[in-house]
Amino acid sequence: MRVLVSRDLGVVLRTWRQAAELAGVALAVLLAVMAAAVYLVRLADRRRAEAQTALLAQVSRAGRLEALGTLAGGVAHDFNNVLAGIVGFGEMAQDAAAAGSAQARHLDKLMQAALRGKALVERILAFSRGGAKASEVFELGPVVDEVLTLLSASLRSGVELETRYEAPGAQIEGDATQAFEAVMNLCTNAMQAMPQGGVLSVHLARTVITAPQVLSHTQLAPGQFVVLTVEDRGSGISPEVMEHLFEPFFTTKAAQSGTGLGLAVVFGVVSEFGGAIDVQSSPGRGARFTLYLPECTRGMRPADAIPESVGTVSGQRVLVVDDEPELVALTVEMLSGLGYAPQGFSDSPAALKVLLEDPDGFSAVITDEVMPELTGTQLTRTLRAAGQHLPVLLVSGHGGALLAQRATAAGVTRVLSKPLQRASLARALGEVLRGR
Numbered sequence: 001m002r003v004l005v006s007r008d009l010g011v012v013l014r015t016w017r018q019a020a021e022l023a024g025v026a027l028a029v030l031l032a033v034m035a036a037a038v039y040l041v042r043l044a045d046r047r048r049a050e051a052q053t054a055l056l057a058q059v060s061r062a063g064r065l066e067a068l069g070t071l072a073g074g075v076a077h078d079f080n081n082v083l084a085g086i087v088g089f090g091e092m093a094q095d096a097a098a099a100g101s102a103q104a105r106h107l108d109k110l111m112q113a114a115l116r117g118k119a120l121v122e123r124i125l126a127f128s129r130g131g132a133k134a135s136e137v138f139e140l141g142p143v144v145d146e147v148l149t150l151l152s153a154s155l156r157s158g159v160e161l162e163t164r165y166e167a168p169g170a171q172i173e174g175d176a177t178q179a180f181e182a183v184m185n186l187c188t189n190a191m192q193a194m195p196q197g198g199v200l201s202v203h204l205a206r207t208v209i210t211a212p213q214v215l216s217h218t219q220l221a222p223g224q225f226v227v228l229t230v231e232d233r234g235s236g237i238s239p240e241v242m243e244h245l246f247e248p249f250f251t252t253k254a255a256q257s258g259t260g261l262g263l264a265v266v267f268g269v270v271s272e273f274g275g276a277i278d279v280q281s282s283p284g285r286g287a288r289f290t291l292y293l294p295e296c297t298r299g300m301r302p303a304d305a306i307p308e309s310v311g312t313v314s315g316q317r318v319l320v321v322d323d324e325p326e327l328v329a330l331t332v333e334m335l336s337g338l339g340y341a342p343q344g345f346s347d348s349p350a351a352l353k354v355l356l357e358d359p360d361g362f363s364a365v366i367t368d369e370v371m372p373e374l375t376g377t378q379l380t381r382t383l384r385a386a387g388q389h390l391p392v393l394l395v396s397g398h399g400g401a402l403l404a405q406r407a408t409a410a411g412v413t414r415v416l417s418k419p420l421q422r423a424s425l426a427r428a429l430g431e432v433l434r435g436r
Contacts, residue, residue, distance in 0.1 A: 080121055081324055084419035086114045088330040091422050092337075118419055137296050138176045140226055141165060144204060147183045151191070158197020166205040170226040173296040174273045175404065182269040185262040186230040186289055193234030193287065203229040206295065215278035215290075217246060217267070224295045225275070231288040237281040245279065266291075316363040316433065320344040321351040321379070322395075323371040331366060331425075338426050348374035352382060359388050363433060366425075369396035369403065377410040384411040391432035395420055 090111050097104040144165075152161060172179070190200050205227045213220040237245065244250045246267035266289075270277045273293050281287035318340045320331045328344040335342040343362075345351035348371045355362065365383075367376040380392045391413040396403060407415050413432050416424065 079117070080418040081327065083114055083117055083121065084327055085330060087111070087118070087419040087421060088327075088334060090114060092333070114419070122417070136176065137171050137173050137298055138179075140170055140172050140179060140228065140293070141167065141204060143176055143179050144183055144202065144228065147180060147187060148202065150184075151187055156191065156195075156197070159191055159194055160197075160199045162199055162201045164201075164203045164205075166203070167226055170204070170206060171296045171298075172226055172273060172293045173298075173405075174269075178269045178272065182266045182291070183228070183230075185266050186291075189262055190230055190232035190234070190287070190289075193232045195234075198233040198286075201229070201231040203227075203231075205229075207292075209292075215276055215292075216242070217279065218271075218276040220276040220278075220292055224297075225292040226295045228291040228293065229288060231286065233286040236283040236285050237279070237287050238283050242279065242281070246277075315339065315341045317361060318342045318429070319351060319355060319362045319365045320367075321348050321365070321371070321376075322346065322368040323348070324368075327368070331420075334422050334425060335366075335429075338422070338429075340429075348372075348376075348379055352379050355383060355388065356386055359386070362390060364391045364393065364429060366393045366395060366429070369394055369407075377406050377412065380407075380412050381410040393428060393432065 090107060094104065094107045094111065097107055148161065148163065155161065187200065187202065194200070206225070207227050208224050209220055209222050211222060241252060246263050248261055248264040250264075267277060270291055270293070275291060275293040277292070278290040279287065280290075318335055320328055320335070320342050321344070322328045322331065323346055325346045328346050332342045332344040343354075345354070348367070351365075351367075352374060355365065365380075367379055369376040376392075376394045376396070380394070383390070383392070392411070393414050393416055394407050394412045395416045395418055404415055414428050416428055
């Protein structure tokens with residue numbers, strides 16, 4: 001007798017089928033995980049490459065702008081020394097010329113041209129961060145308000161002004177006049193980018209940066225910043241223009257409508273304040289300029305009282321030092337005409353030796369900044385270390401980046417810019433001597 005025992009095939013294969021289905025799901029999940037991993041790796045590589053490209057582009061732009069600034073500053077320094085002689089001796093020639101004569105008219109035209117040259121050099125120095133500017137703590141909000149008040153009276157048809165202030169009492173340190181010019185240039189540039197009208201947006205805020213960031217044209221270090229954003233809805237900026245945006249004398253406007261120094265001045269001012277700048281734009285979508293300016297938490301110093309007059313000069317001795325003998329002679333002659341008793345030096349170590357040997361022999365010092373062997377700030381620092389507190393006027397055509405802050409730290413009483421006019425010299429010297 002034969003006995004046959006069997007089971008249904010589906011029942012027999014059910015366990016194997018379930019195992020195969022489970023293996024298939026696991027394989028699908030594994031493939032999905034691998035695909036996601038590959039995608040994330042490629043995404044990270046792409047982002048890393050984009051970040052590296054952005055960093056290289058920013059370094060290239062920053063290096064080009066730094067080189068241009070150094071070149072512009074050096075040229076401006078030499079040109080300022082030339083202008084100083086023209087302006088100084090030109091004023092003396094004006095005094096000697098008969099009123100109403102042809103010579104007087106010619107000298108007037110000469111002085112007008114020289115002062116236009118002075119204004120141009122000041123703008124170049126603003127880009128190269130070498131101007132002789134004041135360094136003080138001030139609130140940025142009122143400066144922005146002043147700019148917008150002036151602009152609101154001349155807004156072209158179709159342009160709307162939108163403001164947001166989210167940083168009450170925010171303070172920065174530097175020259176308020178430079179900040180005013182930077183904000184004015186940015187807003188004017190934004191309005192010019194919208195000939196058919198649009199919205200000009202100005203936003204002031206605070207932010208804290210915890211890690212270094214790479215911006216479009218500079219790098220942003222960690223710290224606490226006042227952030228000013230100026231945005232327009234104009235035609236935008238092409239990548240080709242973006243590469244040269246802050247270069248001096250570069251402009252996309254007609255020759256009659258721009259010098260190409262507006263945004264270059266903005267870049268120089270932001271650098272002078274120790275800040276950073278970011279530009280985001282694409283053709284047809286407007287542009288957004290963001291300035292990061294280090295916030296200053298130190299309180300503002302009360303304004304010094306300005307005397308109404310410089311008073312009577314009674315032969316006070318003033319030491320003059322400049323490495324250009326012609327400028328020493330010019331300043332000595334100016335001071336003599338004002339009633340002072342000046343003594344000039346073209347060698348700064350020799351001038352320092354005289355000051356240290358005769359600490360009570362002079363009422364004030366007028367010194368250039370950029371000199372071989374011993375700069376004006378170094379001379380001042382040595383005097384202060386020796387316990388001398390006589391007023392020091394630092395006169396500079398180009399003193400390098402952060403000149404005002406370095407001068408203040410060294411103990412300089414007042415910073416003046418070349419070319420120096422006689423009235424400015426008389427007023428500044430009289431004020432520091434009266435306040436001594």
